[in-house]
Amino acid sequence: MKYDVLLPRIHIHMNRFSSFFRKPLWRDNRLLLALWLAVAVAGSLIKGLRGSYNNYLIFKGTFFHALDGLTLFGSYPAEYADSNHYGPLFSLFIAPFALMTDVVGITALMVLCTLALYFSVRSLPLDDGKKAFVLWFTLNELFTAVAMQQLNILVAAGIILSFSLIERERDFWAAFFIVLMTLIKLYGIVGLAFFFFSRHKMRLVLSMLFWGVALFVAPMAISSPGYVVSQYAAWIADIGSKNGDNLMSLYQNISLLGIVRKVSGGTYSDLWVIIPGLVLFTGPYFRVSAWRSLSFRLSMLASVLLFVVLFSTGSESSSYIIALTGAALWWTITPTGHTPLNNALIIFAFVLTSLSPTDIFPRAIREGYILPYALKALPCALIWLKLTWEMWRCRYDSGHSPAYLQGFTPVP
Helix, strand or coil: CCHHHHHHHHHHHHHHHHHHCCCHHHHCHHHHHHHHHHHHHHHHHHHHHHCCCHHHHHHHHHHHHHHHCCCCCCCCCCCCCCCCCCCCHHHHHCHHHHCCCHHHHHHHHHHHHHHHHHHHHHCCCCCHHHHHHHHHHCHHHHHHHHHCCCCHHHHHHHHHHHHHHHHCCCHHHHHHHHHHHHHHCHHHHHHHHHHHHCCCHHHHHHHHHHHHHHHHHHHHHHCCHHHHHHHHHHHHHHHHHHHHHHCCCCCCCCCHHHHHHHHHCCCCCCHHHHHHHHHHHHHHHHCHHHHHCHHHHHHHHHHHHHHHHHCCCCCCHHHHHHHHHHHHHHHHHCCCCCCHHHHHHHHHHHHHHHCCCCCCCCHHHHHHHHCCCCHHHHHHHHHHHHHHHHHHHCCECCCCCECCCCCCCCCC
């Protein structure tokens, strides 16, 4: 089938598909919440009852190792495979769950993470149909992250909540989520990208200083000051070491960085990719007049959610609950409308990014091409480049609706 015939057909079917989310039943909050909780509980129990929860054992171990004054970043083969890479604050965060039985602890943790992401999406300044689309679109990826007992669900929630709270002028609590997620997993630092959108920048800075001190010392409640300081130093060293280990790993560096490295097979510094990426990412900030537009700010949120995964060597399959949330958000707000190209990109993301880890996808393709070349990242990389182009080129008015360059038509 020719390209010029295929794209219009995709466009027609996607328009029909999007109308699905305008029907009251499918955007009903209770139905969506029930489905998300069902995924959290089912995914946890499937792994928990099988005894397949190594990541949770790592999480749980950080609490008991902190109590005993042991390093948080060492190898403990008698307890679990691999090692911990979360910050010292995580040892305190995980404490209530570590004290539960394993299956209950896993389930409670995943339910908390799921509720956090669900309500963070609900907090966005979007109509109910667009929120419903984001929640339906990411449902399968949520299951992937839950099954792997991953905190990336909570990271996505923290990034979105920091944006939403700044929008609502609740900078004190926005600062809390930025600092909390940064001290647990460095991904959270991207919440600083919304600093320029704050109407109370000094309040935000002072709040981050307050929470930075409060949360830095918080793990001392279960250990000692000297131990906590030493573990933060060890964490920084661990991050540097892990970065080198990730570069050609089959299950790590599933990112734009990973695609370039694994396809080229080259030995070079990732800065050759990261620096151009940072230029593309930060360029739209110079369009100061666009900051007043809600559409522009939401576009920046989508860009942040994609960027943090695409430009990290630590990205793995479960990290894409963050990136796909950004991709779904982009599709609901793109100033270029639901064109055949945009519809093709979001379908490509669902098929390759979301479905490739499942048994629906042919195993030979998954193991022969997708894993070795980090191709799960490809659709999100294309969406991020398209989104970045829009943020560089599209004009935004002073209100909530984008104005369009010549050749574009607004979304109805």
